[in-house]
Amino acid sequence: MSTMLPSRRGVLAGAALLASGAPALADPRYDAVLWRGESKPPVDARAYASLSAAVAAAPANGAKPFRILVTRGLWDEQVVIDKPFVHLVGEDRKASVISHLAASGLTAPDGKRWGTFRTPTLFVRAPDFAASNLTIQNAFDGLAEMTKPGGLHSHDGAGPQAVALMLDKGSDRARLREVDILSYQDTLFPDAGSSLFERCLITGSYDFIFGAGRALFRHCEIRSRPRPVDPVEGYIVAPSTPIDQPVGFVFHQCRLTKDAGTRRASVYLGRPWRPSSQFPDGRYGDPKYVGMSAFIDCWLDDHIAPEGWTQMWYTGKDGNPRTMLQPEDARFSQFRLSGPGGAGSFKRGRWLSASEAAALVAVGV
Structure with missing residues (x-):
């Protein structure tokens, strides 16, 4: 070859x-904000208790940025970005955390192993996605898993693979x-x-x-x-x-x-x-x-x-x-x-x- x-x-x-x-990331206006609690959010935008709910509010065929402010906190969920021009902007790079725990060899809620391709914390399946000033993580502790007796290992068919971000079909x-x-x-x-x-x-x-x-x-x-x-x-x-x-x-x-x-x-x-x-x-x-x-x-x-x-x-x-x-x-x-x-x-x-x-x-x- x-x-x-x-x-x-x-x-x-x-x-x-x-x-x-x-896409540009400097526009200070927001269309949605992730916010828990009863006090007023830090920006003038509709508040959502989860990132999935905020993404669902974005236009299905949007042609301009739909900006979501990810405030400080651990936002623990598995999320699919299936709308175009979704832009995530963190309030704090280290403290605005989108997180989920899944690994290939672990059992998922449906009773089957996750498998690598189902583990991502964040799936992007639409064009013109953007993110800035935040953290995207898979919270699975691979080091602890591999060093414990009977733990998952890379040579196993379904081991400690744990994806944080996947740019999937439809992303561009x-x-x-x-x-x-x-x-x-x-x-x-x-x-x-x-x-x-x-x-x-x-x-x-x-x-x-x-x-x-x-x-x-x-x-x-x-x-x-x-x-x-x-x-x-x-x-x-x-x-x-x-x-x-x-x-x-x-x-x-x-x-x-x-x-x-x-x-x-x-x-x-x-x-x-x-x-x-x-x-x-x-x-x-x-x-x-x-x-x-x-x-x-x-x-x-x-x-x-x-x-x-x-x-x-x-x-x-x-x-x-x-x-x-x-x-x-x-x-x-x-x-x-x-x-x-x-x-x-x-x-x-x-x-x-x-x-x-x-x-x-x-x-x-």
């Missing part, structure tokens, strides 16, 4: 999709600015459309930014968390980018940091996720998924493995569930890295030229 990067024209076309229609032109997105495994799932993350904090350990969407991360902190039960602490990205899509996950001027206890040289930048599809001759890894990700002008702490990138298994056409997709068969690259983990030459992943790197971050100029 070809490992050539897409053409400059293709990259710019993909990058333009990330930038187009990005999503924009998040100064948002903390917190979990432990499979934290952020940009699986559809284009999205822009600016000055955000994203935490996790295994595959904690994954999916098939187009996403630009600009001036973000990507923080790895420790996994004392595993020899490898984790993988930052696991893109499943379709081969005909030139842009997957691009990180520009980001900082790759670590929590205390994360071991040196133990975290890979990423691995290529190849989901399975149903074909006439069976169900197996779909060759159309060839992950794309690039780290450009980023600072890396010493937890990043010297190989840079690594392999990931998928179900082969012969039914072998441990067929390996190598990083050389994906579209993984980097340019001008710095810090303790970026000072050397990675053994895997392609080094970009200056012009190739500029094409990938053209959305930011």
Whole structure:
């Protein structure tokens, strides 16, 4: 399979999709406010006791921002954003928290296991979503779970995967600015459309930014968390980018940091996720998924493995569930890295030229 990067024209076309229609977040007026209690809300807007109720009040076919003020507090619910132009604005980045607890291997209210794709705290299924100055988290404590006897583990079919935010089918032109997105495994799932993350904090350990969407991360902190039960602490990205899509996950001027206890040289930048599809001759890894990700002008702490990138298994056409997709068969690259983990030459992943790197971050100029 070809490992050539897409053409400059293709990259710019993909990058333009990330930038187009990005909503502004500076308008001080609000259409709804999350508010509990009997006193008057801090803004002149209709009050709702839950985020789901406030979203339900948004126009079904809105063409301008419907702004919801998320006041300080823990707003514990699983929420679907299925209306266009819903904008969430937090009163306080650390104290305005949208939260829910669900993990793949736990039992859901319907008596079945949650499974990864049902765990997100926040699903976005409509275009032109925006969020700023708040926290979105999955409250499942992955570290505590994996370190207790009989706990859930990543190698299980249904383990500690716990998504905080999913950009699902229908999402496009999503924009998040100064948002903390917190979990432990499979934290952020940009699986559809284009999205822009600016000055955000994203935490996790295994595959904690994954999916098939187009996403630009600009001036973000990507923080790895420790996994004392595993020899490898984790993988930052696991893109499943379709081969005909030139842009997957691009990180520009980001900082790759670590929590205390994360071991040196133990975290890979990423691995290529190849989901399975149903074909006439069976169900197996779909060759159309060839992950794309690039780290450009980023600072890396010493937890990043010297190989840079690594392999990931998928179900082969012969039914072998441990067929390996190598990083050389994906579209993984980097340019001008710095810090303790970026000072050397990675053994895997392609080094970009200056012009190739500029094409990938053209959305930011």
